[in-house]
Amino acid sequence: MFMQQMVNGFSLGSMYALIAIGYTMVYGVLRLINFAHGDIMMVGGFLGFFGMEVLGLPFVAAVLLAIVGAALLGMASDRVAYRPLREAPKISLLITAIGVSFFLENAFNVFFGGVPRAFPVPAYLEVMVEFFGLMMPMSAVIVPIMTAFLLSVILWILFKTKYGMAIRALAFDVSTVNLMGIDANRVITLVFGMGSALAAVGGIFWAVNYPSVEPMMGVLVGLKAFAAAVVGGIGSVGGAVLGGLIIGFTEVVVIAFFPELGGYKDAFAFIFLILILLFKPTGILGIDFEKSRF
Amino acid sequence: MILKRVGFKMQAMKHKDFIIKLSMILGTVWFIWFANGHFDEYTVRILNNIAIFVILAVSYNLINGVTGQFSLEPNGFVAIGAYVTALLLISPDAKSYQYAIADPYPFVMTLQSNFVVALLLSGFLAALLALVLSFPVFRVRGDYLAIVTLGFGFIIKILAINHPEVTNGSLGLNDIPEFSNLYWTGGLAIVAVVVVLNIVNSKFGRAMKAVRDDEDAAIAMGVNTFKAKTLAFCTSAFFEGLGGGLLAALLTSISPDLFDFFFTFQLLIIIVLGGLGSTTGAIIGTVLVMGGSEWMRFLDEPMNLFGYETTAMPGMRMVVFSLVLIFIMLFAREGVMGKRELTDLFKSRKKGGK
Numbered sequence: 001m002f003m004q005q006m007v008n009g010f011s012l013g014s015m016y017a018l019i020a021i022g023y024t025m026v027y028g029v030l031r032l033i034n035f036a037h038g039d040i041m042m043v044g045g046f047l048g049f050f051g052m053e054v055l056g057l058p059f060v061a062a063v064l065l066a067i068v069g070a071a072l073l074g075m076a077s078d079r080v081a082y083r084p085l086r087e088a089p090k091i092s093l094l095i096t097a098i099g100v101s102f103f104l105e106n107a108f109n110v111f112f113g114g115v116p117r118a119f120p121v122p123a124y125l126e127v128m129v130e131f132f133g134l135m136m137p138m139s140a141v142i143v144p145i146m147t148a149f150l151l152s153v154i155l156w157i158l159f160k161t162k163y164g165m166a167i168r169a170l171a172f173d174v175s176t177v178n179l180m181g182i183d184a185n186r187v188i189t190l191v192f193g194m195g196s197a198l199a200a201v202g203g204i205f206w207a208v209n210y211p212s213v214e215p216m217m218g219v220l221v222g223l224k225a226f227a228a229a230v231v232g233g234i235g236s237v238g239g240a241v242l243g244g245l246i247i248g249f250t251e252v253v254v255i256a257f258f259p260e261l262g263g264y265k266d267a268f269a270f271i272f273l274i275l276i277l278l279f280k281p282t283g284i285l286g287i288d289f290e291k292s293r294f
Numbered sequence: 295m296i297l298k299r300v301g302f303k304m305q306a307m308k309h310k311d312f313i314i315k316l317s318m319i320l321g322t323v324w325f326i327w328f329a330n331g332h333f334d335e336y337t338v339r340i341l342n343n344i345a346i347f348v349i350l351a352v353s354y355n356l357i358n359g360v361t362g363q364f365s366l367e368p369n370g371f372v373a374i375g376a377y378v379t380a381l382l383l384i385s386p387d388a389k390s391y392q393y394a395i396a397d398p399y400p401f402v403m404t405l406q407s408n409f410v411v412a413l414l415l416s417g418f419l420a421a422l423l424a425l426v427l428s429f430p431v432f433r434v435r436g437d438y439l440a441i442v443t444l445g446f447g448f449i450i451k452i453l454a455i456n457h458p459e460v461t462n463g464s465l466g467l468n469d470i471p472e473f474s475n476l477y478w479t480g481g482l483a484i485v486a487v488v489v490v491l492n493i494v495n496s497k498f499g500r501a502m503k504a505v506r507d508d509e510d511a512a513i514a515m516g517v518n519t520f521k522a523k524t525l526a527f528c529t530s531a532f533f534e535g536l537g538g539g540l541l542a543a544l545l546t547s548i549s550p551d552l553f554d555f556f557f558t559f560q561l562l563i564i565i566v567l568g569g570l571g572s573t574t575g576a577i578i579g580t581v582l583v584m585g586g587s588e589w590m591r592f593l594d595e596p597m598n599l600f601g602y603e604t605t606a607m608p609g610m611r612m613v614v615f616s617l618v619l620i621f622i623m624l625f626a627r628e629g630v631m632g633k634r635e636l637t638d639l640f641k642s643r644k645k646g647g648k
Contacts, residue, residue, distance in 0.1 A: 031437075032437075033437050033441055081620055081624070085623065088627065090437065091358075091362060091364050092623050092627055094364050094437060094440055095364075095619065095623050096619075096620055096623045098559070098562065099616050099619035099620040099623065100616075102559055102615075102616040102619070103613060103616035103617060106609050106613045107613050109609045110609045110612075114609075220448070223441065223444060223445055226441055227445065230441070263455065263456035264452060266452055267449045267452050269445070270442070270446070270448070270449055273442060273445065274442065277431065277433055277434060277438060277442065278429070278433065281433050281434045281438075
């Protein structure tokens with residue numbers, strides 16, 4: 001029983017982590033809370049749904065379609081809505097991000113309906129497998145493995161490639177990066193693309209786990225993933241994963257052992273967030289962005 | 295001699311300002327009296343809504359526009375105000391039969407007060423909560439406030455749904471006596487505008503603007519930025535609670551779904567459209583958005599576009615609103631008024647300087 005819950009928590013935490021990485025990377029380079037990130041995850045889930053239901057693609061191809069589509073959408077949102085505001089006060093950027101988020105939610109709501117649609121989960125993900133004496137669906141095994149794989153890809157890009165070096169430099173100091181002859185806008189576009197691609201994977205996993213998609217599914221998940229990014233330390237990719245796992249575990253474990261608190265499960269992430277802000281505003285693995293100013 | 299004349303001129307300008315303000319207030323009072331007697335029920339209802347949203351928008355603008363702290367909490371504070379007022383106003387009789395999900399706590403049955411006390415309590419409880427929240431959120435800068443307050447709005451809704459002993463859960467509270475009328479809503483809107491304008495033009499208001507324009511410089515000049523932010527946050531929460539109370543007594547029934555994020559989004563688009571930081575702008579924005587939202591009702595209904603029947607699309611208005619918001623931010627960031635007030639428009643600018 002206990003081990004079973006640990007596996008569930010690990011699976012849920014991995015999904016939060018995938019989405020939190022996008023928040024933390026965008027915050028790192030732009031100091032922007034990208035409110036639309038949760039909705040890009042929703043679009044990822046929907047693209048997977050359309051890929052399978054409408055185009056009749058196999059699951060893996062639908063996932064690839066979702067990844068590419070969400071990455072393009074993320075880059076487009078940066079190009080259209082955020083790039084013109086680079087020099088504007090930060091509050092304008094936040095308001096625009098809310099506008100993009102609300103637009104995606106409501107556009108999907110109007111054109112595809114607000115009713116949850118059943119997600120066609122492929123049979124091989126629903127097979128129960130035995131794993132160290134525990135019975136669990138295949139998806140609960142695959143989600144953490146995929147997360148670990150994608151995390152290592154991201155870390156490889158960040159720390160072993162030239163683009164990764166540019167991203168890290170941008171997080172450090174924007175104006176100097178421009179002086180060094182790096183096109184900051186291209187790097188930011190790349191960050192949006194990477195973050196959105198991960199969000200799409202998270203969205204598909206979410207859709208597989210609760211086999212349905214609906215236009216508002218990104219709102220609460222997005223908020224919790226942001227809380228996870230802050231708890232882990234915003235700006236740090238490892239921190240985002242750690243924060244995601246902490247919040248996922250807490251949700252699962254608390255509900256498993258105190259079922260009467262079930263109605264409050266959506267509140268835990270914010271309680272964590274407030275505690276972290278009170279006692280260690282930089283998060284567990286955080287970088288102190290404010291220190292550089294004073 | 296010249297100094298004396300300048301002084302005289304200053305006096306005259308202050309005098310002029312005062313006359314403009316007084317005539318605005320008297321004009322509004324006359325309009326409320328006239329509207330109450332002559333307009334039909336539907337129009338009066340819209341005017342009531344506009345008056346309540348003026349209170350909310352003007353106070354929301356104080357924290358968002360004047361202080362530059364991006365908060366997304368109004369739905370939470372409005373919900374608190376609405377529930378407090380509702381619990382204090384509903385008669386014990388009406389309470390005894392509407393709790394369908396769980397039996398109410400005994401103290402819920404004994405809560406009872408008149409309208410004024412209920413409204414004041416709504417405001418004070420919201421302000422108190424804002425004070426408590428300001429300690430974690432103002433420890434870090436700016437944008438964390440957005441996410442904490444957004445989460446806080448969700449928590450309020452979750453609490454309301456999960457405590458049917460007090461709030462009757464997702465069914466909400468009904469049979470709230472309809473105390474709100476145009477005199478209450480309009481009168482309190484005037485009070486809110488006057489109070490907020492006085493804060494903006496006071497020492498505290500200048501500190502708030504300093505925080506918005508450059509927080510580091512404000513700290514260097516010895517401004518207590520925490521105090522300025524907290525004062526703005528609590529004042530805005532107070533009026534949002536009050537507005538929530540008025541709203542409850544206008545709608546006569548409330549439920550948690552009423553206070554979701556869309557509520558905040560409406561206020562956000564109001565103050566952005568009017569011009570962040572301008573109280574006049576907040577009022578103009580309210581009239582434009584509330585009026586526009588009534589006018590755009592046709593978008594949600596089936597339409598005949600060039601001989602092509604479209605089906606009903608509920609929510610189309612929201613798509614338009616979000617596009618308007620993005621558009622304003624990209625191309626007309628100042629909104630209608632920028633940071634100016636109505637009185638600024640009467641001042642001649644050719645003399646130079648302020």
